[in-house]
Amino acid sequence: MTVATKQIKRIGLLTSGGDAPGMNAAIRAVVLAAHHYHIDVIGFVHGYNGLVIDEYIAQSKRLNLTDVNSIIHQGGTILKSARCPLMMEKSGLHQASDTLVEQSIDALIVIGGDGSFTGLLALQALWQGQVIGVPGTIDNDLANTDFTIGFSTAVNTGIEAIDKIRDTADAFERVFIVELMGRHSGHITFNVGIACAAEQVLSFENFSQDDEEAKLQQLAEEIQQAQQSRHGSYIIVMAENLWSGGATKLVEQLKALAGIECTACVLGHIQRGGSPVAKDRILATKMGVCAVQAIVGGETGIMIAEQQGVMSHVPLEAAITQGKHVSSQLVDAQQSILALTAQTQC
Numbered sequence: 414m415t416v417a418t419k420q421i422k423r424i425g426l427l428t429s430g431g432d433a434p435g436m437n438a439a440i441r442a443v444v445l446a447a448h449h450y451h452i453d454v455i456g457f458v459h460g461y462n463g464l465v466i467d468e469y470i471a472q473s474k475r476l477n478l479t480d481v482n483s484i485i486h487q488g489g490t491i492l493k494s495a496r497c498p499l500m501m502e503k504s505g506l507h508q509a510s511d512t513l514v515e516q517s518i519d520a521l522i523v524i525g526g527d528g529s530f531t532g533l534l535a536l537q538a539l540w541q542g543q544v545i546g547v548p549g550t551i552d553n554d555l556a557n558t559d560f561t562i563g564f565s566t567a568v569n570t571g572i573e574a575i576d577k578i579r580d581t582a583d584a585f586e587r588v589f590i591v592e593l594m595g596r597h598s599g600h601i602t603f604n605v606g607i608a609c610a611a612e613q614v615l616s617f618e619n620f621s622q623d624d625e626e627a628k629l630q631q632l633a634e635e636i637q638q639a640q641q642s643r644h645g646s647y648i649i650v651m652a653e654n655l656w657s658g659g660a661t662k663l664v665e666q667l668k669a670l671a672g673i674e675c676t677a678c679v680l681g682h683i684q685r686g687g688s689p690v691a692k693d694r695i696l697a698t699k700m701g702v703c704a705v706q707a708i709v710g711g712e713t714g715i716m717i718a719e720q721q722g723v724m725s726h727v728p729l730e731a732a733i734t735q736g737k738h739v740s741s742q743l744v745d746a747q748q749s750i751l752a753l754t755a756q757t758q759c
């Protein structure tokens with residue numbers, strides 16, 4: 414949506430929800446682009462808490478070029494991130510709106526995921542300024558953008574970790590169950606699984622919790638077949654929040670059912686940290702610049718997106734309601750590889 418263009422003097426900026434490598438690169442790009450248009454950027458800290466909790470409101474500050482000088486390579490976010498339950502309440506939303514009015518903010522950029530954008534839409538209903546979302550989440554679960562900032566780094570981190578696990582798993586001819594992040598979506602799990610040649614990928618897209626018993630049986634049979642036909646490691650990558658009790662529980666169940674010895678490894682927050690890879694730095698830079706340009710162009714209620722390599726604007730509503738599923742080609746590729754591997758082992 415476009416509003417009548419007016420002189421923009423102050424942009425508010427915050428990072429919210431799970432942090433993602435590349436958020437700092439996006440912050441830098443916003444500050445540099447705003448500087449070009451003679452616009453001040455006010456950084457709010459600790460997610461939406463920076464708009465609703467007095468202690469954090471007091472820490473908001475104008476971001477200068479020197480603040481963003483050498484942050485492009487840093488993981489995390491210099492603005493800090495957080496979940497902010499108060500934003501879910503009417504009083505919190507009103508407080509956030511009041512803060513933006515008091516600080517003469519003309520437009521707010523939020524770098525975050527679908528939850529953060531839901532908050533942004535709720536805020537838009539109360540506050541007159543322009544609102545822009547920049548997709549920053551390792552989960553890559555926002556619709557209408559090819560990638561979100563942080564996803565590529567998280568995938569690379571997962572790959573590096575599992576490559577190392579593969580070495581020791583090979584040495585001991587062990588079975589590993591590695592749990593990856595993404596509590597509602599399997600983008601990380603599928604991409605890492607394929608890139609690491611995992612023997613099994615267990616994710617929301619190819620498995621339903623109702624089928625746990627049957628899947629357990631099937632896994633046990635396939636692991637035993639593989640162990641009989643070849644010597645080597647066997648790696649199952651699994652999305653977090655998928656199997657009741659997680660990887661540790663599955664290890665126990667395989668042991669109880671078929672005496673199979675497995676080792677569980679939960680990669681966890683290691684996937685959210687680290688220096689962003691080139692792809693995330695570049696994506697974040699393009700998106701940060703595009704966000705400021707959108708504000709200057711009078712846009713509001715949109716998420717910045719990249720579609721087939723081209724920057725574009727997507728209604729926030731569409732980004733959060735449509736959901737982004739792992740491509741069926743990726744799921745099929747994994748399935749085919751698995752079938753081919755099984756055939757060659759016979």
Ligand SMILES: Nc1ncnc2c1ncn2[C@@H]1O[C@H](COP(=O)(O)OP(=O)(O)O)[C@@H](O)[C@H]1O
Nearest residue numbers: 430431496497500501525526527528529531532
């Ligand atoms: N329905 C909502 N109304 C208002 N604010 C919300 C809503 N949902 C999420 N938020 C805000 O966005 C924050 C981040 O959401 P969350 O889902 O945890 O992360 P992400 O943005 O990475 O998906 C929440 O802590 C809350 O402050």
Ligand SMILES: O=P(O)(O)OC[C@H]1O[C@](O)(COP(=O)(O)O)[C@@H](O)[C@@H]1O
Nearest residue numbers: 430431526550551552594595596685
């Ligand atoms: O750090 P927390 O609060 O435990 O959250 C963990 C969750 O955050 C994420 O890293 C990112 O999710 P969001 O981008 O939706 O916040 C998920 O992959 C993971 O399930």
